[in-house]
Every structure is written in C-alpha cells, then in structure tokens.
Amino acid sequence: MIKYFIGVVVMSLSSAAFAACPDLYNHQFTTLQGNKINLCDYQDKPILVVNTASKCGFTPQFETLEGLYKRYQSKGLLVVGFPSNDFRQELASDKEVGDFCINTYSVKFPMITKTSVTGPNANPLHKQLIAITKQSPMWNFYKYVILPGGKQVYAFSSEVDPASEEVMGKIKPFLK
Template sequence: MSIYDYTVTTESGDTYSMSKYRGHPLIIVNTATKCGFAPQFEQLEQLYEQHKDDGLIVLGFPSDQFHQELDDSAKAAEACRMTYGVSFPMHAICEVNGANALPLFDYLKAQAKGTLGDNIKWNFTKFLVTADGEVVKRYAPKTNPLKMDLSLILK
C-alpha cells in the first residue's frame, strides 16, 4: 500500500483518490475550527501560498474526535476560509483514531510510527509526505507550521 491507494472525501462530499497528488509534496493535517491551535490555519495557508509553485499541497482534514469542530463539513471549511483565509483543500469531517478512523490516517500513523506514539493526541498533528508518497515526518499539534523542516519534502 502507498498513500496513493487511499480515497478521501472533500467537504462537499466528492470522493477522490490520493493518487491525484502523485508528484506533489504534501502537508496533511487534522484540523478543528474551535481548537486553540486553529490560528495555525494562517501559518499553513502561508506555507501553501509560499510553496505552491513548488508543487506543495496542504490538505486539511477536520475532525471532531476531540470535540472542537463544527458538525458540518461544509460549514467547517467555510469557517476556515472566512476566519483564516484558507484556500488549500479541506475535506469531510473524519475520525483520526480508533475503529472508525479514516484509513488514510491509519496509514499515516503507521508510517510515522514511533515519532509521537501510535494515536493522534490532538488537533493539528501534521504529516510531511514527499512527492514520491513517503511519509517522512510527523509534527506535534503544538509545533508551529512555520517551524517544520520543509526541506524534507521540497526540492
């Protein structure tokens, strides 16, 4: 299996294959609009704007697993756009841990095993993925996105 074998759903309910992003470095992050770390949306958007010409894609996956998200995917995405200026792709609300976790997040956690434990502890856990689909780094929720080492995924 690779990251490109998974399907995900956009905030509007459209499903697509992650293979859409083959050849692009990725930052994948579980988000929550009512979380104290929500200002990280601004830094993630800054990175996206700064490096999108290099192919970088930021993918936001809202989760209410920690009870800090709106109950509607489209409303959550709209809040990100209106409050933080987010223009990167947002997805349907999902779980990131447990039996109902989005399979993509099970894969990300397995590939980054040992770096921060088996489960995602909180919102704004960030994963760096190379253009070849290799998960190379997992960052804790408290890590400011501007402090991430993007040289691991950008050429």
Template structure:
C-alpha cells in the same frame, strides 16, 4: 496501416492507465467529499507524484491559528508541487458539529484556499485509509494539527506534532527538501 495505428494508440493508453494505477498508493486510492460541498476529491489525481502535507484540523483548538501559516505554506509552495490537505476531525472534541460552521472558520476566518475535506475520523476503529497508513508509517495523531509530510512517491512520511508551528525552521526545511526548486 490505420488498424495498426489504432492498436498502437490503445496500447499507449493502456500503458498510461497502468502506470497511473501503479503510481497511486492504496491508501490514496480514495475520494473524499470537499468541506461543505457536493464535490469530491480523488486523492490519487490530486497528489500523483507530488509531495503532500496532510494535517488533521479542528475549528476550536488552541492550534487553530495554524490555519493562517498553513495557508502561507500553500501559497508559497503550491507552484513547486506541494499539495496541502486538511482533514477536519472531531476525534478530540474540538470540531464544529455543523460542517457549514467548520467551513466558515476555515475559509472566511482564516482564508484557507488549500483542499479541506469533510470531517472524518483520524484515529480509532473508524479511521480513514489515509490516517491508518500514516499511523502505520509513523504515528497516529495524539491531538489536532499533527502535520504529515509525504514524499512524491507517497511512501516516506515525516511527522510533526502541533507544537512544531508551520513556520518553524525545521518544518520549512523538511518541506523544502521535498519540493521542486524553482
């Protein structure tokens, strides 16, 4: 009896592990280092089954004040499942060369508490897997602060240019269509 219980438990663990592997899209099956930290973030774990807002950011852009509104979105919708992730990038030549300064602008100047990752390419030949997928599903960012809303299955993508402010009614409506109402 004990032996069959162990086999049943192992079988259950394999089923759970297999469903986890199946539910994570390839482009999210990556880890990135957190901004100005030695810690990494497993995007599968962070986003599994949740709607996601991904933003390519820059510290010295005219849209940098969007951080304040993005933080407000994070605070309002985090408990409803929304995951906000910022990808700093110098692809448009408006990001700090020093990661510590980028972190200071995000965390100190704008009070960002949502996940911010180490600077990375968001378009071009060395684009990361996340932005490669986003470009294939919609468009690559043409400037800083493009906002990508992804459904909980990780497949449906809605893109908003930086001209659409994070507090724009259309953008908020798109978020609310994805989150769990509480």
C-alpha cells in the same frame, strides 16, 4: 484504425498509471466544497496532512497553513486538512466547518469532509500514516509530511508550527 490504436494505448497508460499508485496514495476524498481529490495525482509531490478543528487553541495555524499553500502550491506542495471532532473541538456540520475556514482564515487549500483521524474509526489514510510513523494524532493540528513516492513520512505534534524549519526542512528539497 489509428484512433483505435491511440485509444488502446491511452487506456493501457491509464491502467498502468493507476496500478502504479502506491497504497499510501490510493485514496480519494471529497472536499468541503464537494470536489474530489485523488492522492494518486500527488504521489510525486510533498504533501502536508493536518487534522484540524475550528474551536482549538491551535486553530490560528490555519493562517500559516494557508500561507504555505499560497507560497508553495505552484512549486508542488499539497496542503490538505482533515477536519475531525475526535478531540471534541470541531463544528457540527461540514458546511459550518467550510464557512468558518473561509470566513475566518480565507482557507483555499483542500479541506476534506469531516472524518476521524484516530482509533478504529480513523480514515484509511490516517490509519496508514499511524502505522508508518507509529504516531497517532494526540490532538488537533497534528501534522504528517509525506515525501514524494511515500518513501519517507514524518509526524509532527500540534505544537510544531507548520512553517518551522523542522517541517519545511523536510519539504523544501522536494519543491520545484
């Protein structure tokens, strides 16, 4: 009897938690390594979303992004990369992208499988980020900061360094 009661309570909590996930976070993605990432699991944390490309002049930002991830992951920051060929500067396959990121920049932060981030084929998260900020990625390494609960979302151009005060000033108040 007790086991059944506990099972019912756990199921109710899980259903309630799933239902409570705001639309902005209600996305699951697969990483280049084949792992699943559910943004609902990060709704109480700041998230730095970056569309990436391996053959772009801004590609050295991978080093800064990885540095931020190493430094602040334990304090709640999620850095997540979205490789995209929308600007014709990404490698052909997910394997090539993953190998490049690991071998060239030792990237360990989650990198999602190749996707579109602009126009009608943009992935659902980017469509929402564009609708909220009224800013579509103009180039690779465009950044969005989603603050906990999705109450505030900020867009930053490719030229803005991910470790800049402009970006980190939004994120740092929410790090634990």
